[in-house]
Structure formats: C-alpha cells, structure tokens
Amino acid sequence: MRPVLSSWAFALCLTSCCGSVLPHSGTPSYNYFTSAEHPLAVEEDRVSSGPNIDISNEERASAVKDAFTFAFNNYWELCKGQDELLPVTNACGNSRNHWGASAIDALSTALIMGIRPIVAEILEYIPTIDFTTTATHVSLFETTIRYLAGMLSAYDLLQGPLSELSSNPAAVESLLAQSKSLADSLKFAFDTPTGIPANDIFFTTRSTGGATSNGLATTGSLQLEWQRLSDLTGDPEYSILAQKAETYLLNPQPAWAEPFPGLVGTRIDITNGLFLDATGGWNGGDDSFYEYLLKMYVYDSSRYGNYSDRWILAADSTMEHLVSHPSSRPQLTFLASFADTSFVNSSQHLTCFDGGSFLLGGQVFDKKEYIDFGLALVKGCRATYEQTATRIGPEQFSWNTSAIMPDQADFFENSGFYITNPSYALRPEVLESFYYAFRITGELRFLLNVCFSLVFDNPKPL
Numbered sequence: 123m124r125p126v127l128s129s130w131a132f133a134l135c136l137t138s139c140c141g142s143v144l145p146h147s148g149t150p151s152y153n154y155f156t157s158a159e160h161p162l163a164v165e166e167d168r169v170s171s172g173p174n175i176d177i178s179n180e181e182r183a184s185a186v187k188d189a190f191t192f193a194f195n196n197y198w199e200l201c202k203g204q205d206e207l208l209p210v211t212n213a214c215g216n217s218r219n220h221w222g223a224s225a226i227d228a229l230s231t232a233l234i235m236g237i238r239p240i241v242a243e244i245l246e247y248i249p250t251i252d253f254t255t256t257a258t259h260v261s262l263f264e265t266t267i268r269y270l271a272g273m274l275s276a277y278d279l280l281q282g283p284l285s286e287l288s289s290n291p292a293a294v295e296s297l298l299a300q301s302k303s304l305a306d307s308l309k310f311a312f313d314t315p316t317g318i319p320a321n322d323i324f325f326t327t328r329s330t331g332g333a334t335s336n337g338l339a340t341t342g343s344l345q346l347e348w349q350r351l352s353d354l355t356g357d358p359e360y361s362i363l364a365q366k367a368e369t370y371l372l373n374p375q376p377a378w379a380e381p382f383p384g385l386v387g388t389r390i391d392i393t394n395g396l397f398l399d400a401t402g403g404w405n406g407g408d409d410s411f412y413e414y415l416l417k418m419y420v421y422d423s424s425r426y427g428n429y430s431d432r433w434i435l436a437a438d439s440t441m442e443h444l445v446s447h448p449s450s451r452p453q454l455t456f457l458a459s460f461a462d463t464s465f466v467n468s469s470q471h472l473t474c475f476d477g478g479s480f481l482l483g484g485q486v487f488d489k490k491e492y493i494d495f496g497l498a499l500v501k502g503c504r505a506t507y508e509q510t511a512t513r514i515g516p517e518q519f520s521w522n523t524s525a526i527m528p529d530q531a532d533f534f535e536n537s538g539f540y541i542t543n544p545s546y547a548l549r550p551e552v553l554e555s556f557y558y559a560f561r562i563t564g565e566l567r568f569l570l571n572v573c574f575s576l577v578f579d580n581p582k583p584l
C-alpha cells in the first residue's frame with residue numbers, strides 16, 4: 123500500500139480545478155471542459171441525490187484536506203525519505219528505489235490543496251535526494267511517471283499559477299535540476315539497437331539485465347515527461363530519446379500486430395522494433411500508451427499531429443469493436459480487450475481511465491460522439507463502484523458468461539459484472555475520468571459517490 127499516493131485522489135475530490143496537463147505555450151488552444159452546452163457553473167441544486175448531500179463544498183474540501191494532511195504527516199514523521207508508510211504495521215517500505223516516492227507524489231497534491239507547510243517540507247527535502255544511485259532495480263516507466271512527473275509538474279505549478287505557495291526559489295529551481303539529474307541517470311536505458319528502451323535497469327552495473335523486449339505502455343508513457351524536460355532545460359536530448367522510441371509505436375510492424383486500425387499489440391522487440399503479439403486493448407500494460415497519444419497532442423498540437431491521428435484511429439476502432447454490453451445489464455458499457463481478432467469480456471480498475479480519455483478527446487476534437495461514449499464508460503466504471511459491499515470498485519471484473527463463478531451468479535444478474543480480483547490498490551485512474559465527467563456535465567454525482575466511498579465513513583449508493 124502506498125498511503126500518500128491516494129492523496130492525488132483526495133485532490134480530485136475537491137471541487138476546485140487545476141488542469142493536469144499544462145499547455146506548452148502561454149495560452150491554451152482549447153477551452154477544456156467549458157463548452158456552452160455543458161456550462162461549468164456548478165449549482166448546489168444540481169445535486170439531486172447522493173450521500174451526505176447536505177454537506178457544503180467547504181466542509182467536503184476540508185475533510186479531504188484533513189485526510190491528506192493526516193496521511194502525509196504520519197508518513198513524514200515515521201518514514202521521511204523512504205518511499206512509503208505501511209499503515210497496518212507503521213513500518214516503512216521502499217518499493218521505488220528509496221528516494222521518497224510518497225513525498226514527490228504528494229507535492230503537486232499539497233500545492234493544489236494550498237497546504238504551505240507540507241509544500242515547504244517536501245521542497246526542502248527534494249534537493250537532498252541522490253538520484254544517481256540506488257541498490258535496487260529501477261523501472262524506467264514507474265520512475266518517469268512518479269518522480270519525473272511529480273517534480274516537473276510541481277516546477278510548472280510553482281513557476282506558474284501557484285508561485286505564491288513557495289518563498290524558496292532555490293528549492294523550486296532544484297526541482298528542475300533534480301529532474302535532469304534523474305533523467306541523466308536513467309537515459310542509458312535507451313541505449314539499445316533500436317532506441318526502444320529497456321524498462322528494467324540497474325544503476326550499479328549500468329545494465330538492462332539482458333532485456334530483449336518492452337511493453338506498449340512502458341514504452342509509450344514516457345514522452346510527455348521527457349519532452350517537458352527538454353522544453354524546460356532547452357536540451358533536446360531527452361525528447362529525441364523518447365520520440366525515437368515512439369516512432370515504432372506510431373508505425374507498428376508487422377501489420378498483423380494492428381488487428382484493428384490504431385489498436386496494437388502489447389510487447390515490442392527492442393532489438394528490431396517489431397511487435398511480438400497482437401493482444402491488447404485499454405487494460406493495464408497497454409493503457410497509458412493511448413492516454414499519452416492524446417495528451418501529447420493536448421500538450422502541443424503543432425508538434426504532435428501524428429499522435430492524435432493514432433488516438434483517433436484507436437478511439438474509432440474501440441467504439442466499433444471493443445464496446446461491450448453485459449448480457450445481464452445491457453445498459454452498462456464496458457470495453458472488451460482483444461487477442462488478435464477475438465474478444466475477451468473482462469476489464470480492470472486501471473482501465474477506468476478510458477472514459478476520461480474519450481471525454482478529453484471529445485473536448486479536444488469537438489466531437490460529441492466521443493463525449494457520449496466517454497460518459498457511458500464512466501457510468502460503467504461507476505457501476506462497478508456502486509455494486510460492491512464497500513462501494514469501491516474491484517481490481518478486475520468480468521462479464522464473460524462462460525466463466526461465471528457459481529457463488530457470483532446472483533451478483534452478476536444484479537450488477538452486470540462479477541469480481542475476479544477484489545483488491546483495491548489506491549488507484550486514481552477512475553477519479554480522473556469521474557472528474558472530467560463532472561467538469562463536462564457539471565453534475566456532482568459523478569464525483570460524490572466515489573469520493574465518499576474513499577474518504578468518508580459509511581458511504582451509500584446513489
């Protein structure tokens with residue numbers, strides 16, 4: 123468990139806004155989530171049902187901030203400098219190279235919540251990290267999306283809209299210097315015959331452990347961070363490395379690895395750039411490749427037209443081929459995955475970012491079809507929350523009628539899915555989707571249920 127990671131979820135439960143993707147140039151090219159059809163103004167009277175509806179936004183916000191502060195303060199007191207607090211035993215864990223992962227992860231959350239003392243503590247700590255050494259194996263992907271993204275997003279917030287939250291300019295500058303130090307330590311991962319990086323690397327021996335392949339998501343979810351680092355430092359090296367790897371994903375070979383236009387396989391041979399399978403979809407392992415295609419275009423539409431072309435192909439194929447309605451509750455919409463051209467009727471908590479991706483795509487390309495599909499996916503994921511005993515969605519679920527466990531037959535009839543893995547790993551993906559749905563429709567019900575399940579006692583279904 124990574125207690126402070128859930129702070130990101132807490133931040134989204136606040137009704138205040140802060141874009142998670144900063145546009146490259148000064149003015150955003152799009153008015154995200156502010157279409158005339160769905161005005162942003164949120165009026166209390168639009169909340170017609172739901173748990174604890176009488177609570178004001180201020181009370182909600184302060185309960186969420188209290189939960190975050192409680193989690194952070196205990197982590198800091200017991201495990202400062204280590205990666206996580208293990209809340210059952212109060213021991214400390216170091217699953218992310220012992221560089222203080224929870225602190226880096228919590229920084230942008232503390233910024234968005236405006237909690238100065240926590241911001242100050244973390245900013246003071248970051249310059250003391252030595253990103254050049256670690257005894258344990260390093261995941262290029264996990265390190266990029268947690269450490270690099272955490273520091274770069276905090277740097278952008280502190281140089282931009284939240285600059286008043288720090289009076290320590292040297293510590294703010296250190297965010298960028300430390301990002302560069304970390305990327306410099308990581309970049310030998312790209313030193314392969316194709317330029318597609320190995321994901322699992324070892325600093326002590328500067329080796330990639332003999333890896334011969336990498337995954338779609340682990341290869342295709344580096345570009346935003348490495349590009350941003352190049353844009354901030356003025357050194358193109360980081361961008362060139364990440365973009366080179368991406369070319370193999372944008373132009374997938376062999377042709378059979380793309381069974382539906384835009385939807386590709388999962389593993390790529392890093393020695394020749396060829397895909398090794400045609401198994402995929404929007405589940406873990408593939409997921410953020412599709413997310414980044416769109417967000418790169420949001421970041422800079424002039425440089426990343428190719429990325430959006432690929433996202434649109436994938437989105438259209440998904441609506442045509444992967445959309446799936448469970449037989450016991452056909453009003454629900456889930457996404458199947460594929461193995462070549464056959465389908466698998468199961469999905470994951472991680473996959474619940476899909477609704478958000480379609481909602482963002484619908485806004486970016488001004489396409490109502492994507493918005494409607496995105497809302498249907500969000501409702502499907504929300505249903506997985508509403509139906510469980512805890513009101514928290516399962517890690518994995520299925521609606522494959524050939525494989526129902528007998529003890530879940532009734533549950534499947536009522537719910538439209540059955541649970542194949544009941545754990546909850548503090549996953550924030552669903553909250554990004556629910557948050558976009560709230561921003562687009564102005565309907566708090568998209569957020570409240572899940573937030574109350576996660577943050578408040580005694581949640582009730584809508």
Ligand SMILES: *[C@@H]1O[C@H](CO)[C@@H](O)[C@H](O)[C@H]1NC(C)=O
Pocket residue numbers: 368369372373428
């Ligand atoms: C992007 O598209 C242009 C024009 O089709 C092409 O020349 C270029 O190679 C593409 N870039 C990548 C990374 O695929």
Ligand SMILES: *[C@@H]1O[C@H](CO)[C@@H](O)[C@H](O)[C@H]1NC(C)=O
Pocket residue numbers: 445446447448467521522523524
């Ligand atoms: C999978 O879902 C589709 C609906 O999307 C349905 O037609 C098919 O029968 C399902 N197959 C199984 C085995 O559940």
Ligand SMILES: *[C@@H]1O[C@H](CO)[C@@H](O)[C@H](O)[C@H]1NC(C)=O
Pocket residue numbers: 465466467468522523524525
């Ligand atoms: C359903 O489950 C069976 C048994 O695991 C599997 O063989 C089949 O491919 C699955 N079908 C779908 C559509 O998920």
